Amino acid sequence: MADVQMSSAPSARSQRPSGLRSMLYKSETARGYLLLSPALLVMVVGMLIPFTILIAMSFWTRDGFDFDTTMSMANYQTAMDVPIYNAFLARSFWISGITTVATVLLCYPMAYYVAFHVHRNKMLWIILMTLPFWTSYLLRVFSWKVILGYEGVINSGLLGLGLIDAPLEFLLYSQTAVIITLAHAWAAFAILPMYVSLEKIDRSLLEAAADLGDGPARRFFRITLPLSIPGVISATFLIFIPTTGDYITPALVGGPNSPMIGNLIQLQFGAVNNWPMGAALSVILTLWIAAVGLVFLFVTRKSQESVV
């Protein structure tokens, strides 16, 4: 704890009783940790300990009802060798990748509009945009079932207009349905960070660009877009990470071709009853997401540097 000693300022009025209290008064680091302690406690109890158990369990193997607790790489070996795991992983990245791109592309204009073209009642606009998220996630998934269903809103509408003869079957119970539902479900998490970073952009930069002869398109690509990239990046992460592990949406609106790695993990902890394998798959998924995230971060940072 060299930090503590270095940062503890000598005080002339240190007449207070010694002990914990005086240490707190003296040491900035200790004060910092004290302020952090509720969050740290939650992190350790709620995240660190379960994650350690998960990692330990992933090296065990299942033995009937019980676990064989001798350490082995068997689960990881299986995950490498059996093609289903990699295929599910690839499919999860594919589905959540498309979801992320679609969500960010659809939400950027909304965030842009509120940041630049709404001058009164901005708060109200933001609340209206997040209003659908005040209802339960399950309700929203089921409402998509109503919209996309065989006798749903879209199909009966198109049938009524005479545009199609038979209901479109690819709408529900397909990867399309999973992507649409996920994109809608996570829209608020894309709008808010992008709105914040668009809102922060200094308007005088845009005026300056206009004075120097840039048209609206060049202004957007040279100033607005690069300056809003932090918001886009956080939106991308906020959507990509949770949707990769999602399993409720594919279970409810997906068909035979849409289960994702989350469904497989859930099965290992449920019907298949192979917790160590489920733990290994969770760890693999975490590592993959971290790797993809780092690559993405690296690429965007490089491209940003080359722009600036």
Place this chain on the structure above:
Amino acid sequence: MDVVDNLNAVRNGELSRRAFTRSLLAAGVGLMTAPLLPRRAMASNPDEATIFTWGGYDIADFYPSYIEKNGVPPNFSIFGGTEEALTKMRGGFVVDAAHPCNAGLKRWKQSGLFQPIDTSRLSNWGDVMPELVNMAENVDDQGTWMAPFDWGGTSITYRTDLFELEGEESWDMLWDQRYGGRLGSLGSGGDAWWCGAIKAGVPFKDIATDDAFERISAVMREQRPLIRLYSDDTTTLEQALASGEMVAAMTWNSSAVALQYDEVPVKFAKPKEGQLTWVCGIMLHKDAPNVDKAYEMIDAMLSPAAGQFMIGEYGYGHSNARAFDEFDDETLVGLGLSKNPADILGAGHFMIPQDQNWESRMNETFEMIKAGF
């Protein structure tokens, strides 16, 4: 807190953003904790027996004599599947009794969480059908483990107006190329794999052999491209059948009963190869806190009154032979049941309880096939 007032205040500029956020936070905390309040308010009555059961069995009509005696129904805790239930109980969840099915019996016994039932304490035991009591694994030198309660079949519910039958009703209906993309199936291997075994002609006693795995896998792979949806949710299958999105699906009897009740032209097939029959029943937890009440509860569930409700409303068979006396032959045949339940049970295929390794291997294999491997 008045949300509308807050919105007005923001609009009129009377409320700062920070204050608004604070009231949003308050609303959020309120919403998050709201579910905790009623749960505490209706916290289960510790003096009554608790049953851990499937959704749909948590109504008073199944426990008539218990309510007569105690004034209130037992406490209910609900699971969605027996695996989930067993996992939760192995994690330390203690109830008086639980409601598994015969396919899981061996593993539930092996978990060491249950005690044999003292059948002399059940006044209705004498009327319980012996075919159900003597199912595989149930009675051993330690006693009777599960008091059979409900039974039924897994078969094909099909639209009589949309599905053109070729010859007899058969499991081939769910492998019919003409209706590719308009067939449905239950998603859990607990039903589908066994039906696959019937289709593949594998006798259930050989179901654990490698050869059986290969043959069943082959038929399941053949079926997979024809299936529109594997679902664990019977309502989804029922809705798809009602709308004509599917013309035939693997279901339990209750789906056909529910659809017929809504006047959808469906029939619950009696496949010539025989349907899959299952039996579920009540097992007593080894640390049951209210054992005496639990026996009262099981006795109530085995009574003819509970049975009549189950047959009439759910279309499932009941374990008490006297429960069938109230119904005429026509009604029972319409439900896929019979005055002489042994006929139905004899014509069907009873699942044979398997061990955990088989269960895991089967689920893994079936999941791979469903995923397209």
